[in-house]
């Protein structure tokens with residue numbers, strides 16, 4: 001059989017290395033989503049309180065992440081802040097930091113939106129049945145808020161996973177970087193190596209993000225009111 | 226049968242304001258067990274607010290509400306306990322949108338009243354059967370018509386075995402062809418002797434269901450009369466004016 005170039009994926013430990021790279025990608029996204037969700041819930045709750053200066057501040061925070069590209073955030077934190085403050089943190093930690101802060105901003109907005117769009121009469125009709133404050137939250141408000149939040153949160157998670165491809169630019173060895181390394185070595189033997197490697201990475205991203213977006217769609221359809 | 230029998234609910238000099246604005250200025254009303262009171266009045270006169278005060282959804286600024294002789298206007302009232310005995314159905318469909326019909330109905334009986342699931346479920350199904358919706362017990366609110374939702378909201382309130390039911394314009398946001406099915410349920414309750422306070426804009430219904438009509442205007446009660454009397458010869462000019470608008 002003619003050398004098609006696909007063997008490059010299975011040469012040595014290439015396959016494991018690529019999966020390992022994907023793991024770094026998933027790890028950064030996952031940790032960031034968890035931290036971002038916790039911080040975001042707090043921020044979302046804070047944003048529903050009517051404290052003007054706090055509102056403005058949190059709004060500004062959200063806009064900062066919406067307006068300034070994540071790549072710039074990564075550069076600023078990695079190449080400016082950490083040397084300036086004379087602390088030594090890895091590219092991966094920097095990435096988690098930036099992604100967590102971004103996640104907090106977006107989750108905060110999702111939580112705020114879910115809480116503020118809750119129809120008042122749902123709460124009142126629960127109260128009219130004699131439910132206590134705690135029961136209202138437990139049986140009505142929180143389940144409904146979660147239903148409103150989940151699609152947005154999953155959407156954010158897929159965006160984050162995709163955006164982690166930027167962290168290669170601050171020196172994190174994740175799946176795309178490993179792909180590049182494999183191509184550099186393999187290209188002499190097989191000129192089509194880049195096709196196979198990037199094709200494989202394409203499939204990896206798809207395999208991670210597609211189920212998420214399917215779940216989100218199903219959940220949305222099931223919960224739509 | 227005006228004001229004979231056991232006094233269930235007594236309102237005296239009830240005052241309610243939103244900020245500076247006095248919305249209820251001294252309401253006096255007595256409800257006797259088994260009596261159907263229909264409240265009529267122009268939009269904004271305070272009918273909904275009055276009902277909401279009766280089960281503690283709005284804090285009041287003055288006056289007295291007593292229920293079975295128990296004072297309800299104080300700060301240390303156990304509203305949770307009172308609300309179990311006062312059923313309320315609102316104008317907007319307010320079924321819990323994330324729960325099935327049966328779960329909607331059982332939430333109160335199981336979580337608030339801590340009743341035996343099997344027995345509560347039996348009652349829920351029996352009530353659903355009575356309003357002709359037993360086959361919809363596993364549906365979600367979004368799968369139901371407005372009229373169906375309102376009938377289920379009534380069942381949900383009934384399943385708590387309340388002593389009195391408050392209805393706030395329960396047909397106001399329904400398509401005309403669904404009004405009937407909901408009003409029929411309420412008429413059925415009246416026949417069984419349920420004590421009710423009903424706010425409505427359906428004059429024909431008011432006439433046939435009410436033991437008496439309470440006419441409100443601008444935050445106070447202008448007139449209390451038997452339906453026959455009220456619709457033919459209202460005692461006040463304001464009531465006459467109100468009726469004229471409906472009978473053009």
Ligand SMILES: Nc1ncnc2c1ncn2[C@@H]1O[C@H](COP(=O)(O)OP(=O)(O)OP(=O)(O)O)[C@@H](O)[C@H]1O
Pocket residue numbers: 243248266267268269270271272273274275
């Ligand atoms: N939460 C609130 N805050 C401020 N004002 C209110 C509030 N709820 C009601 N009001 C005012 O109180 C007055 C009485 O309102 P209410 O809803 O009780 O009238 P209503 O008789 O039920 O009218 P409708 O027939 O239109 O339902 C209105 O002028 C209304 O604007």
Ligand SMILES: [Mg+2]
Pocket residue numbers: 272273274393394
């Ligand atoms: Mg009203």
